[in-house]
Amino acid sequence: MPEPLLEVEDLSVSYLTDSADIRAVDKVNLSVHAGEFLGIVGESGCGKSTLLFAIAQLLSPPAEITSGRVVFRGQDLVQLSDSELRHVRWRDYSVVMQSAMNALNPMKSIGAQFKDTMRAHEQASADAIRSRPAEVLRLVGIDEAHLDSSPHQLSGGMRQRAMIAMALLFTPQLVIMDEPTSALDVVAQRSLMTQIKELQQQFGFAVMFVTHDMSVIAHYSDRVMVMYAGQVAEIGETSSIFERPLHPYSKGLLDAFPSVRGPRRPLTGIPGSPPDLGRPPSGCRFHPRCSEVMAQCVTTEPDLYLVEATQVRCLLYAAHREAASA
Amino acid sequence: MSRSATTVGEDGAALLRTVGLTRHFRLGGLLSRRMLHAVDDLDLVINEREIVALVGESGSGKTTVARLLAMIYPPTRGEIYYHERSVHSLRSRKDVLWYRGEVPMVFQDPYSAMNPVFRVAHGVMRNLKLHRPELDRAQRREEAERVFDIVGLNPAGDMLRKFPYEMSGGQRQRVGFAQALAVRPKLILADEPVSMLDVSIRAGILNMMASLRADEGASILYITHDIASARYVADRIIVMYAGHAVEQGPTEVVLSRPKHPYTQLLLSAVPDPREKAVPVSADSGEPPRVISPGEGCRFRQRCPYAIDKCATITPALRPMGPAHDAACHVAVADPVDGDGQSVDGIAVAARDSHVE
C-alpha cells in the first residue's frame, strides 16, 4: 500500500474563549490516498468544518490546533510558517468553500480573480496566467466568455463550478470541499457531483468532501467518515457504511432519510440533540441518544475498533481489536 | 374541463382554493416594463384535514404562493377563496383578523422567525390575545401550555419562559408550530419548515405535522424543495416550475407515474443512498428567471421531448388519470383500463413503489 497523500494524526482543535475551552475536534485520525474520494459526514456541531479548516490551515482565533499532525506529502503542515505554506497552498492542495458568494469578490470579474490567485502563489509564468483561467472554466463546462462576468451575474450552480475551477488552477493533488452543493437545487447538485467525479477521473486528484447530507456522496465516495461530537464515529468503505452501518449513529442517520423510491416506512430520526462540546457526556458521547445503549457506555469511553475494514467507535464492538491509529 | 372534480373534498367544498392566482414583480425603476413572473395562473385546492405539498426548486414560485396566501402582499391577478370568501376583498380589521386566525404561517428559518428580545411565549400569547379574545389571562396561560405540550416542548411551563437563544433550531421550529396551533387553525402554511434543520431532527417535525392533521384536524400546505419529505407527509403533491403548476395529484400516483418531464427529472435527480446507481442526465439544473416571458412551455429549453407546439402554446393542466393532472403537450394520459403508460425516456432508476 503506497504512502497516503494526507495523514492526519491525533488532531485536536479547541476554541479558546474566556469562559471555556471547547474541544471541537478530538484526536481525529484519518488518511487520504492519491485519487481517493473521502466523504466526511456529520450534523451541525460535530466538528467537520472545523476539522476541514484545521487541515487546510485556515483556522483563525479563537480556534487553535492544540495537538496532532497534518502530514501532507511527508510535511507536517502544522509546523510550517505562512510563507512555507504559501508554496503548498493551491499548488498541492486547494479548498472549495461552502458558499461561492462568501469566497468570491463581488466587485471583480471571475477572470481577474483567477489571475490574482495565480499571481499570489508565484511561479506561474505570464503565459500560464493568461491561458489557464479560460482552460479551467472550460473544464467545468462554463463558457470562456464568463471570464468577464462578476459573480452575481452567474447562477448559483455556475458559481460553484467557478469555485471548483479556481481550485483546479494549479491541478493540485488534493481538493478539499466544504459542503459545495448545499445551496444548490437537486438537479444542479447531481450535475455538479457528476462533474467533480469526471474531473477527478481525468486529473487523478484526491477529494475530501464535507457534508451534512449523506445521500449526496453515496454514489461518489470511495470511503466515508462519520463524525459525531468532534470524534470519528465510524470510517470505512462507502458500500460498507451504507449497506452495513455499524455505529448506532450511522444507522440512525441513514434511517432518517425519507426515500423517494422504495416503500414508505415510518421515519424515526434520532431523539435528543448533539451534546454541548463544552460539557460532553461521560463515557460514549452518543450514549444519551443511543437506542442500543449498554450500562458500560455511560462510564467507558470507547476506542476505535476494527471490524473487518471498518473502524467504529462503539462498545458494541469492543471484542474486536483496537484499530491502529492511522 | 381541465380540473378533476375529485380534487375537491367529499362534501364538495374546498377549504381554500385559488383561481388563476398570479403575482408579478416589477424589475428596475417605476417605469420599467420588465416584470418578473413569480407565479402565473395557479389553480390550487386544499381540502380539510389534508396535507398538500407544494414542491419546487428556487425560482419556482412556491414561496411567493405562501406569501400570497398569507396576505403578505396582494396578487397581481386572480383570486383566493377561503370558505368561498374572496380573501383579498377582506377589508375590515375584523375580517382580516378572522382569516389570519384560521390560516397562520410557520416560517423557514428558526433563527430569524422569533424576536430575540422576548421570551418564546411572546408569539403564542400575542396570537391568543389577537385571535381568541374570549379567553382571560389564566386561560391564555393554560392554552399556551397546552400547545407547547402538543408540539412536544416539555415541561411546557419551563419552556415558555425560555429565550430563543436558549433553544435549538428544532425546538424553535416547534415553537413556530405552537404559535400556529394557538389560534386553532384550519390551514397551516408551512414554508420549508425543515430545510434548515439537521436531517436527524427533521423526522420528528415531519411526524409532528402528520399528527397535527390527525389530532388537531388542521390542513397543512407544506412548501418544500425536498420531494422525498413531501412523499413522507403529503396526501397530494403539486409540482411547480417557473411559476406554473406543472403536475398535481395524489402523492403516490405522481411519484410512481410522473407525467411531466420536469417531475421525472426531479425524481431522477434525488439522491437515494439505498440505490445502486445514479441516473445521469445532461441537464445542468439551471432554473430560469422568468422575466416577461411569452407564450409557450417554460420548461421547453430543458425538455428532451419538446415539440414545436411547446414554443407557442402554454400547456394547461389536463387530466392524466383520476385526480392526476399534468401540463404538458406530449404527456400521455393513463389509459382507462389502468395499465399505465408514461412518457419515459430518462433512465429513471427502477421504481419499486408500492404503498405499504
Add this chain to the structure above:
Amino acid sequence: MSTAAITSEAAPLEPVIATRQQGSLGRFMQAILRNRKATAGSLILLLIVFVAAFPGVIARDDPQAAIYGQDLGPSWQHLLGTTQLGQDVFSQVIWGTRLTLIVTVVVSAIATVISMVIGVTAAYVGGLTDRSLSLLTDIFLIIPTLPLLIVLASYLPPGTVTMIVVLTLTSWAFQARQLRSQGLSLRARDFLAAARVRGERTSYIILVEIIPTMTSLIVASFLGLSVFVVGFAAGLQFLGLGNSTELTWGTMLYYAQQGGALEAGNAWWALAPGAAVAFLGAGFALVNYAFDEIGNPALRPVRKRRARTTA
C-alpha cells in the same frame, strides 16, 4: 431555496455571555466589569455625573467670585490657578460641569429620538415615505455642520435653548442613516413578517417588535453622538455663540480667549476646560466601544492563551 445554514438541536456554540437585550441588571454590571474599556469609561462618567450633581462638595469657592489675585499659577489654594479677573479656575471647571453635561445629554437624547423615529419609519414603511425621509436626512447630512451651527446660532437669540435646538438639528441626521440601515436589515428578519401574518398593526410592530431589538444600537448611537456634541457645544460657545453669562467649559474657553490667557502665560486657564471636554468625550467613547464589544463578540480583542488542560 434555503442557503446552507443548517442548525442543530444543540444550543449555539457561543458561550452565553449576557447580551444587552436579555441580561438582567446584574449580568449587565458583570459585563461592564469584565471589559476594561467599559470599566474605565463608566468610572469617568460616574465621576463627572457626581461632580455635576454635587459641585459644592469638591470646590468650595464661588466660581464667579473675582476676589483672588489675577493670572496666578497653580498652587494649593488654587489648583489650576486663577483667571484674568481673579476667579478660581478649578472651581469654574467643577461648577461648569453641570450645565455642560445637561446640554450634552439633552441634545443627544432628543437627536437620538428623532433619528430613531425617522430612521425606523423610513425603513419599515418603505416606498415614498422612505424616499422622502431619506432625502430629508441626506440634506441635513450634506450641509457642513460647523458653518450651519454658526449661521443658525448667530441668527437666533443667544442662549442655552438656542444651542440645544441648533445642536440637535445638526446632529440627528447621521444616526438616522444608521438606524435606517439597521431597520432595513431587520426587515428581512422573519419575525417581523410573522408579526404581520399574526395580524399586528404597523404601529405595534414598530414600537414593540422593532425598536426593542434595536436598544443596543440606540444606546450606542446616544453615546457616540455625545462624544461629538460635547465638542461641538464647546466649540460653539468658544466662538461666543452660546450664552456667555452661563458657566460651562465652553464659555470658559471663550473667556480664556478673550482674556488673553495664553499671551499672559496662563496656560492652565486655557487648557483646563479643553482637557475636561476631552475627558468627558473619552468617557462616552470608551463606554461606546465597550457596548459594541459586549454586543458583538466578533469585535472583542483576541487574547492568545495556552489551552487549559482539561481533566
